[in-house]
Amino acid sequence: KGHKFWETQPVGQFKDVGDTSLPEGPIEPPIPLSEVKQEPYNLPNPYEWTTCDMDSEDTCTEVYNLLKNNYVEDDENMFRFNYSKEFLSWALRPPGYYKSWHIGVRAKASKKLVAFITGVPARIRVRDEVVKMAEINFLCVHKKLRSKRLAPVMIKEVTRRVHLENIWQAAYTAGVVLPTPITTCQYWHRSLNPKKLIDVGFSRLGPRMTMSRTIKLYKLPDSPATPGFRKMELHDVPAVTRLLRSYLSQFVVSPDFDENDVEHWLLPTDGVVDSYLVESPESHDVTDFCSFYTLPSSILGNQNYSILKAAYSYYNVSTKTPLLQLMNDALIVAKQKDFDVFNALDVMHNESFLKELKFGPGDGQLHYYLYNYRIRNALRPSELGLVLL
Numbered sequence: 001k002g003h004k005f006w007e008t009q010p011v012g013q014f015k016d017v018g019d020t021s022l023p024e025g026p027i028e029p030p031i032p033l034s035e036v037k038q039e040p041y042n043l044p045n046p047y048e049w050t051t052c053d054m055d056s057e058d059t060c061t062e063v064y065n066l067l068k069n070n071y072v073e074d075d076e077n078m079f080r081f082n083y084s085k086e087f088l089s090w091a092l093r094p095p096g097y098y099k100s101w102h103i104g105v106r107a108k109a110s111k112k113l114v115a116f117i118t119g120v121p122a123r124i125r126v127r128d129e130v131v132k133m134a135e136i137n138f139l140c141v142h143k144k145l146r147s148k149r150l151a152p153v154m155i156k157e158v159t160r161r162v163h164l165e166n167i168w169q170a171a172y173t174a175g176v177v178l179p180t181p182i183t184t185c186q187y188w189h190r191s192l193n194p195k196k197l198i199d200v201g202f203s204r205l206g207p208r209m210t211m212s213r214t215i216k217l218y219k220l221p222d223s224p225a226t227p228g229f230r231k232m233e234l235h236d237v238p239a240v241t242r243l244l245r246s247y248l249s250q251f252v253v254s255p256d257f258d259e260n261d262v263e264h265w266l267l268p269t270d271g272v273v274d275s276y277l278v279e280s281p282e283s284h285d286v287t288d289f290c291s292f293y294t295l296p297s298s299i300l301g302n303q304n305y306s307i308l309k310a311a312y313s314y315y316n317v318s319t320k321t322p323l324l325q326l327m328n329d330a331l332i333v334a335k336q337k338d339f340d341v342f343n344a345l346d347v348m349h350n351e352s353f354l355k356e357l358k359f360g361p362g363d364g365q366l367h368y369y370l371y372n373y374r375i376r377n378a379l380r381p382s383e384l385g386l387v388l389l
């Protein structure tokens with residue numbers, strides 16, 4: 001298919017796949033900041049740019065409502081992501097964030113927010129190079145304004161604003177295939193509330209299975225099995241940072257987290273992110289870590305339910321406790337917190353526990369992309385140590 005916009009961009013092009021003469025690394029060099037376009041790209045006449053101040057409750061609510069009604073749906077339109085205001089505030093304000101990268105489009109007449117795209121700064125290691133990047137997310141055009149080529153303008157504008165901060169690479173994911181994925185991951189789902197998942201039509205009763213037999217199949221203990229398993233606290237940040245940096249160093253692409261990043265991204269925040277660690281009862285060493293984030297979805301067109309409570313596996317490290325046992329404890333605490341499903345990608349070492357812990361493969365794929373950075377050969381999901389929100 002012709003990608004009229006993406007074929008103009010410094011990304012791996014389909015025609016170049018397999019061309020080993022092309023070097024790994026930046027595709028285009030940086031340019032002097034004085035040569036970066038100083039003024040915003042032109043929008044169609046009825047629309048204007050706006051910078052969304054996520055510190056403002058009202059603006060946060062506008063962004064929340066735009067996404068709640070117009071963001072990503074699954075292929076069967078059964079669910080639509082329903083990121084909470086607290087989650088958006090957390091996701092968009094990490095250490096060193098730029099308000100100017102929280103970009104909205106308003107209709108001039110009504111002042112209504114009709115489109116959105118964001119970037120947050122991140123240090124991403126690719127093999128042995130740490131690269132300053134923008135993580136791009138929450139690209140959304142109101143359903144009534146689709147297929148008007150607004151997305152390329154949004155993408156060019158966020159690119160321009162990232163360039164103005166002297167950053168020349170980006171990382172992003174999408175459910176759609178674009179030039180050119182660095183890897184393609186599979187979603188896996190572990191039922192915690194099988195009755196609800198069957199009632200909404202996501203899961204079906206297996207052959208020769210009754211509902212009570214199905215409920216029993218997914219039943220979990222009331223409390224975690226691992227001695228020393230507890231919630232992460234502020235004083236654990238240095239130990240968790242050491243543990244996570246050492247673990248992530250084995251992957252080809254991963255975040256280069258420091259203590260400030262760990263405090264922001266991994267310290268438990270109610271209704272947003274949960275993290276647990278194993279402190280050895282003898283040595284008091286922190287030997288293992290697991291975390292998941294909270295991303296509810298609206299259930300579309302169901303009489304009995306309107307919200308799906310979903311937990312998403314985030315970063316997990318096991319050095320003493322078997323990963324299988326650690327993740328089973330994560331499932332146990334997620335069930336205690338009344339999640340309906342625990343989702344995970346087949347990234348990092350996740351494949352080693354998915355089937356055994358009764359995850360089922362989803363029908364959606366998640367493609368990972370880098371902007372202006374060529375990776376010579378596509379990665380296996382197990383070589384990827386990066387989870388985007």
Ligand SMILES: CCCCCCCCCCCCCC(=O)CSCCNC(=O)CCNC(=O)[C@H](O)C(C)(C)COP(=O)(O)OP(=O)(O)OC[C@H]1O[C@@H](n2cnc3c(N)ncnc32)[C@H](O)[C@@H]1OP(=O)(O)O
Pocket residue numbers: 002003004005006007070071072073134136137138139140141142145146147148149150151152155158159162163167168169170171172173174175176178371372
């Ligand atoms: C150095 C810094 C660099 C920073 C920037 C880095 C790059 C960041 C890139 C962004 C990363 C976002 C990551 C992220 O947020 C996570 S992926 C979630 C994206 N959002 C949604 O799916 C929400 C529901 N859908 C919509 O709102 C619209 O359908 C959107 C806005 C998606 C497209 O609006 P539309 O009204 O349906 O379409 P047109 O305006 O007519 O435009 C059609 C063109 O857009 C291309 N398209 C479609 N979906 C895309 C997607 N998900 N990524 C990139 N490109 C996408 C498409 O291939 C075509 O180009 P082509 O003709 O070349 O094929």
Ligand SMILES: CCOC(=O)c1cnc2ccc(OC)cc2c1SCCC#N
Pocket residue numbers: 072073074075079080081175187188189197202297308310341343344362364
């Ligand atoms: C029950 C398992 O499916 C989901 O949890 C879910 C929920 N909401 C979505 C909203 C948009 C959506 O668009 C791709 C997918 C979902 C999915 S499946 C893929 C995410 C995972 N795991």
